[in-house]
Amino acid sequence: xxxxxxxxxxxxxxxxxxxxxxxxxxxESKSVHWYQQKPGQAPVVVIYYDSDRPSGxxxxxxxxxxxxxxxxxxxxxxxxxxxxxxCQVWDSTSDVVFGGGTKLTVL
Amino acid sequence: xxxxxxxxxGVVQPGRSLxxxxxxxxxxxxxxxxxxxxxAPGKGLEWVALISYDGSDKNYVDSVKGRFTxxxxxxxxxxxxxxxxxxxxxxxxxxCARDTTPMVHGLGAFAYWGQxxxxxxxx
Numbered sequence: 554x555x556x557x558x559x560x561x562x563x564x565x566x567x568x569x570x571x572x573x574x575x576x577x578x579x580x581e582s583k584s585v586h587w588y589q590q591k592p593g594q595a596p597v598v599v600i601y602y603d604s605d606r607p608s609g610x611x612x613x614x615x616x617x618x619x620x621x622x623x624x625x626x627x628x629x630x631x632x633x634x635x636x637x638x639x640c641q642v643w644d645s646t647s648d649v650v651f652g653g654g655t656k657l658t659v660l
Numbered sequence: 661x662x663x664x665x666x667x668x669x670g671v672v673q674p675g676r677s678l679x680x681x682x683x684x685x686x687x688x689x690x691x692x693x694x695x696x697x698x699x700a701p702g703k704g705l706e707w708v709a710l711i712s713y714d715g716s717d718k719n720y721v722d723s724v725k726g727r728f729t730x731x732x733x734x735x736x737x738x739x740x741x742x743x744x745x746x747x748x749x750x751x752x753x754x755x756c757a758r759d760t761t762p763m764v765h766g767l768g769a770f771a772y773w774g775q776x777x778x779x780x781x782x783x
Contacts, residue, residue, distance in 0.1 A: 584692065586769035588705070595755055595776055609691035639705050646766025647719035649695070649707035 555644040558650035564658045565630050573622040573655045575640030583642040585623040587616055590654075591636045599626060599638075601646075635659045662686040662772045664756050669777030672746055676718070682756030682774055690714070690734035693765035696741050698752035699776075709741060711761055712764040726748075746781045753778050 558576040575585060579635040585603050588596035598607055600616035603623065613628045631656055640652040668680040682694070697707040709720045709730040718730055729742040730774040739756050760768035 583746070584767055588770070591707075595773040597773070598760075598769045601771075607771070612755055620661060637704075641769065643703075643766050647710065647717065649710065651697075651705045651707060654704040 554646070555642065555650050557560050557640055557642065557650055559638075559640060559652040559655045560660065561653070562656045564660055565627075566660045567632060568629055571630050571634070571657055573625040573627075573638050573657065576620060576621055576623070577623075577642065579624050580621055580642065581619050583618075585616065585618050586627045586641045587614075588639045588641065588648040589634075589636045590639065596639065612625075630657075630659055632659050662758065664758065664774035665778040666702060666754065666756055666774045667741060671727055671780045671782060673783050674746060674748055674781055676746055677742070677744045678746060678779060679742065680741040680754055680756075680777060680779070682741075684737045684739065684756075684758070687758070688762075689732075689737040691762040692741045693759040694730075695757045695759070696730060696739075696751070697755045697757055697770065697773075697777075698750075699751040699755070700749075704751075706752075711739070712765055713743060742780070746779075750764065751779060751781045757768045776779050 587600040588597045590596040599610050599614045603618040604616040615626045617624050638655045663685045665683045695710045711730045729743045731740045755776045756774045757770035758772045760771040
C-alpha cells in the first residue's frame, strides 16, 4: 500500500516561512490535499489538488507537488497557524491514505 | 451552509457493537460520496470507510474489513457506520466527511467534516 511520510514536527518564528513536506513514491502523479487540525477541532482542508486554496483560506497558504515530494508552504506564519497538518492522497479510486501528520510550532 | 453532525458514540465493551450516524444538511446529500475517518487519542488521522454517492461502491481500511459496514439513507440525508466485534484499538474520535466533488470519489479532498463522536472500547 502507498505510504506518505511527513516530518513529525516543524518549528518556525513568527513572520517567517514554514514548509511542511509530504513524501511518497512518484507523488507528483497524484493529487495531494492538505488539512489543518487545531486542538479539539475537526480537520479543515487548506489546500486541495496540490495547490488550490478553498475560499476562506488565507493566501499565505500554498502548495506544490513535484517528484517524490509535495510541500505545504505557509508564508508570514502567525501564532494562530500553530496546528497539526496532514497530507492525503488516493492510492486508487477506493483507498485513502493520510500522512502521519506534522506538528507546526510557532516559536 | 453544509453541516455534518455525528452521533452514536459512547463506551462499549470489547466484542460488542455500536452504530454511528451522521446527519447531513445544507447540500444535496445524494450527490456526494461520504467517508468515515477516525483519530485515536493523541494519534493521526486514519481513513476508515467510504461509500459512493449512490451507495453502489464501498471500501474499508483493512483493519475493519469484515467488522464495520458503511451505509447511507439518501431519503433521510444520513450516513451510518455499523461497528461490530469492537476492539480496544478501535477507540477513537470518528468523523464523517464529505467529498469536494459531486457524483465521484477517488480524487477529491474531504471538503467538510463533522465535529466527531468519541467511541471508547473498554472493559
